[in-house]
Amino acid sequence: MSYRYPEGNVFYRKLARSYPVCVKGEGIYLYDQNGKKYIDGSGGPVCVNIGHGIKEIAEAARDQAQKVAYVHGTQFTTIAVEEYAKELAKVLPQGIDKIYFLSGGSEATEAALKLARQYQLELGNQQRYKAVGRWYSYHGNTMGALSMGGRPGARKLYLPLLSNFPHIPPSYCYRxxxxxxxxxxxxxxxxxxxxxxxxxxxxxxxxxxxxxxxGATIGAVVPPKEYYPIIRDICNKFNILFIADEVMSGFGRTGKWFSINHWNVIPDIITIGKGISSGYIPLAAMATKKEIVDVIKKGSGNFVHGHTFSHHPVSCAVGLAVLRYLKKHNLVEQSAKRGKYLFQRLNELREFPFVGDVRGKGLMTAIEFVKDKENKVPFPRAFHFTEKILEESFEKGLILYPSKGFVDGVNGDAVMIAPPFVIEEKEIDEIVNILRAVFTEVANK
Ligand SMILES: Cc1ncc(COP(=O)(O)O)c(C=O)c1O
Structure with missing residues (x-):
């Protein structure tokens, strides 16, 4: 059984696709209604960090909903929100300990954009409103997030609605x-x-x-060790806030709690999503320093922002349960360890003529495909190379996440491999075996 538009009443994300019905998740596996088993090789959109089907997380949601499911963030706080913020602050980079809870990554980056603007205003810097972004970065699909983002395909349709923010090129050593x-x-x-x-x-x-x-726009691109210390110095020189968007790379995905920790740099604002709840509930956060919130507290007194579902007690109870699960099972360390093994195994696939690059950190990895390896010439977009790999892998029971259009705004093919941290080495071998079979099949087509 599967669904395809216009059957039923759902407005699907992909209108041409047929959707199998997923009925169960367990560890790194998903199962559809027909009994087919899939390896969730990308944790959905690089989101499922602790694995599927963990009962204690579901129980945390149930327990909190039975106590109190909802209060408005301007009227009450809850034990769930207070306890969670306290524990989350302990794993955030030093000094980033004031946390604003939200429901999704785009909400978090929008909130960061607004906080930066309001902070500058309260300091008397009336003209400071632009956020500098980077080409081929993604910060979400709402208008402020799209304005900061640099994914041409996502921006093109909405350009007349976006703010005209500047962008710098990415740190992308392969190109x-x-x-x-x-x-x-x-x-x-x-x-x-x-x-x-x-x-x-x-x-x-x-x-x-x-x-x-x-993240997904170029696929797991890691800048050199000098990059963020230089960025931090430039931001300091001009009194500009540095926002680290850790929605995808945070929460252990790269083998440290936050990927910016690899550079020993402390940003001013961090945005977190996806792995924060491991997908068990919509949850995200924007975290910052007390000095920044204090400027607003001493100035106008309030951050002019908010949502009905911000600081949600059930979401925060789930977030706390996920955080404790990661700690209890040492899963951040495991992400680093399994990441090394995955990277080593993926590198074997370089023998295929179209595997141009294998890159990443921890369990956030990607393979870039090229038509001509020596000259790094991409496949023409019309060839739909990424889609072919994705479809063939799905058919064979392996879920991957795509990256497209990052070479020149149109061409560029890559897939991300970013499984849940509970993955075993033999399951990584299984992923590599399927990739090998898929690559052989696609090469012979
Ligand atoms: C780095 C980054 N920021 C922001 C977002 C937006 O998050 P959401 O899809 O939860 O709105 C994403 C989503 O892919 C992301 O990868």
Missing amino acids: CPFGKTYPQCNIECARILERVIELEGPETISAFIAEPVV
């Missing part, structure tokens, strides 16, 4: 935007931020936003 090679490159991709700020006028910039490890 250096400056045609240079690390380490002789002088980390031009970070230093360009200073030039862009100067050209735009520092007095107009409120913040700089980056995914410390780029």
